[in-house]
Amino acid sequence: MKHLAKRLRYYLGLLGLFAKYSLMEQMAYRINFIAGIAVECGYMLIKLMYAVLILRAGAEINGLTAHEMLMCIGTYIMVTGVYMGIYPNYWALPLSVRDGSLDMQLTKPVNTQFLVTLRKLDFGMPIPDVACGLALIVYGWQRAGLPVTPGAVAGFAVYCLAGWFLTYCLFLIPELLSFWFVSTNGVQALSSAVFDFNNTPMNLYPKWVQRLGILLLPVFLITNFPTLYVMGALSPAMQVWGLAAPLAVFGIQRAIWRRAMRQYTSASG
Amino acid sequence: MKPYGYVFGMGLQKALAYRADFLLTLASCIFPILMQVCLWTALYAAGAADTGGYTYEQMILYTLLAGITARIVATGFENDVAQDIKDGGLNKYLVKPVDYGGYYFAQFLGGKAGPIAFLLAVTTAVLAGAAAVLGTAFSPLRLGLYALSLAGATVLNFVLFYAIALLGFWLTEIRQLFGTIAIVILVASGGVFPLDIFGPVGRWMAAALPFGYTTQFCVNIVTGRLAPGQIALGFAAQWLWAGAFAALCAVLWRQGAKRYTAVGG
Numbered sequence: 001m002k003h004l005a006k007r008l009r010y011y012l013g014l015l016g017l018f019a020k021y022s023l024m025e026q027m028a029y030r031i032n033f034i035a036g037i038a039v040e041c042g043y044m045l046i047k048l049m050y051a052v053l054i055l056r057a058g059a060e061i062n063g064l065t066a067h068e069m070l071m072c073i074g075t076y077i078m079v080t081g082v083y084m085g086i087y088p089n090y091w092a093l094p095l096s097v098r099d100g101s102l103d104m105q106l107t108k109p110v111n112t113q114f115l116v117t118l119r120k121l122d123f124g125m126p127i128p129d130v131a132c133g134l135a136l137i138v139y140g141w142q143r144a145g146l147p148v149t150p151g152a153v154a155g156f157a158v159y160c161l162a163g164w165f166l167t168y169c170l171f172l173i174p175e176l177l178s179f180w181f182v183s184t185n186g187v188q189a190l191s192s193a194v195f196d197f198n199n200t201p202m203n204l205y206p207k208w209v210q211r212l213g214i215l216l217l218p219v220f221l222i223t224n225f226p227t228l229y230v231m232g233a234l235s236p237a238m239q240v241w242g243l244a245a246p247l248a249v250f251g252i253q254r255a256i257w258r259r260a261m262r263q264y265t266s267a268s269g
Numbered sequence: 270m271k272p273y274g275y276v277f278g279m280g281l282q283k284a285l286a287y288r289a290d291f292l293l294t295l296a297s298c299i300f301p302i303l304m305q306v307c308l309w310t311a312l313y314a315a316g317a318a319d320t321g322g323y324t325y326e327q328m329i330l331y332t333l334l335a336g337i338t339a340r341i342v343a344t345g346f347e348n349d350v351a352q353d354i355k356d357g358g359l360n361k362y363l364v365k366p367v368d369y370g371g372y373y374f375a376q377f378l379g380g381k382a383g384p385i386a387f388l389l390a391v392t393t394a395v396l397a398g399a400a401a402v403l404g405t406a407f408s409p410l411r412l413g414l415y416a417l418s419l420a421g422a423t424v425l426n427f428v429l430f431y432a433i434a435l436l437g438f439w440l441t442e443i444r445q446l447f448g449t450i451a452i453v454i455l456v457a458s459g460g461v462f463p464l465d466i467f468g469p470v471g472r473w474m475a476a477a478l479p480f481g482y483t484t485q486f487c488v489n490i491v492t493g494r495l496a497p498g499q500i501a502l503g504f505a506a507q508w509l510w511a512g513a514f515a516a517l518c519a520v521l522w523r524q525g526a527k528r529y530t531a532v533g534g
Binding site (some may be wrong): 038042049182183186197 | 287293297299300308315446449452453456462466
C-alpha cells in the first residue's frame, strides 16, 4: 500500500511537470493557443445546435425533459473538453509509430502508456468546452428542478470522472491500430463519429441502439449516466455497470497495448 | 490540358491507394446521419419539432442527402496549399509550366472522382429507399438538376476554400484555423441542419451567402421545397458566387505571389 502511494505521488508529480512544460510551450506560441480555442469553438457550435433544437422543442421525450437532456449535452461538451486536453498525444501516436520517434519514449524509466498519452496537455481547447458544458449543466440542473444535495453532486462528479476515464481508454484503442496499419484516418473518423453519438441524449435512440451503446460499446455511459444518476433513474445494476465498464474497457485497452508493443519494430528496425 | 490530365490521374491513384481507409471514412458519415434521423423522429413523434415548414419525410430526406452532399463537395487540400506557401513548397510549382490553381483543381477532381462515383451510387440507393419507404416521388428532371447543382457546388466549394487557403500568403499560422472555418462553413451551408429551421435569419443566410449553394440548395431541389423559378435563381447565384470567388482567387494569387519569399534552395 505504501509502495502504491509512493508510485501514485511520483506519477502525479510527473503529471504536474508535464502540465508545467506544456503550458510554457503553449505560452511561447500564443497565436496557436488562441487558434486552438477558436477551433474548439467551431466544434462546440455544432454541439450547441443540438441543444438549441432540443430546448426549442421543449417537450418531454421518452422520460427526459428538455432541461434534463440539456444536462446530458452539457456533460458531453464538458467531457469532450477534458478529452481534448490530452488529444494532441492521441493525434501524435500514429505519427510516432510511423517515423520511429516512439523509440525514445520506450527508453524512459516510466510507464510508456502514461508518457505517450499524457506528455502533452493542451490548455486552450478545453477552455470553451468546459466553460460551456458547465454552464449548460448548471442551467439544466436548476431548470429541471433536480435536487442539489452533496450526494447528488458527488455522484454526478464520480460518473463524469468514470465517463472521462472510459473516453480515455475507449478512444485510445483506434489509435493503437497504427501499430498494424499504415493509415488509420478511417478508423479515427469512425471512432469520432461513434463518440459524437453523444451529441444527443441516448433516450432519443431506439432501444436496440441504447443497449448496444450501454453494454457492447459503452459510449452512452460517458454522458448520460451522470444525469440519470441525479434523476434517480439508474437501476442499482446500471450504477455498478457505470463504474465497472471503464475498468473492463481499461483491461481490454491494456491487453491491446501490450500486443501493440510486442508488434512494434521501430521505423528503422 | 495534357499536364492537368496527368495530375487528375495522379489524384485518382492517390485516392484509390487507401481504399479501406476511404470506406471507413465514408462509413463514419453514416453515424451522424443515423443520429439526426433518430433526433427528428423523436421530435416529430413528440409533436415538438419547430421545423420551418419541413414535413417529416422532407426532413429525413434532407438529413440523408445533406450528409452525402456535404461529403461530395468537401475539399481538404487547403492545408497542402498553406503548407506550400509557408514551407516554400510552392517553389517547384512556380518553375513548372502549369497554373497552380489549375494544378490543385485537377488533383482535387482526380481525388474526388472515385469517391463521387461511389457516393452517387449511395445517393441512388438512398433515393430508391426513400421512394419505397417514405413514398416520395422524384421526377427525373429534379434528379438531373440535382446532379447539375452538385457540379456547381463542387466548383464553388473549391474556389471558396482555395481563396481561404491563399490567405496563407499573409497569415503564416492559418492552418490551425482551417478546422474552425470548415465547420462554420459546414453549418452555414446547411450541411448539419437546414438553415430554414432557424427562422428568418437562417433563410436569409441560405439565400444571401454563398455557403447555402454548396449543400442546402442542391438538397432542396430533390426534396421539392424549391419552385422552378427559385431553382433557376439558385443556379444563377451558385455560378455567380463561383465566378466571384474565382476572380478573388486570381487577385489573391497575384498579390500573394508578389510578396512570397521562397524558402530553401
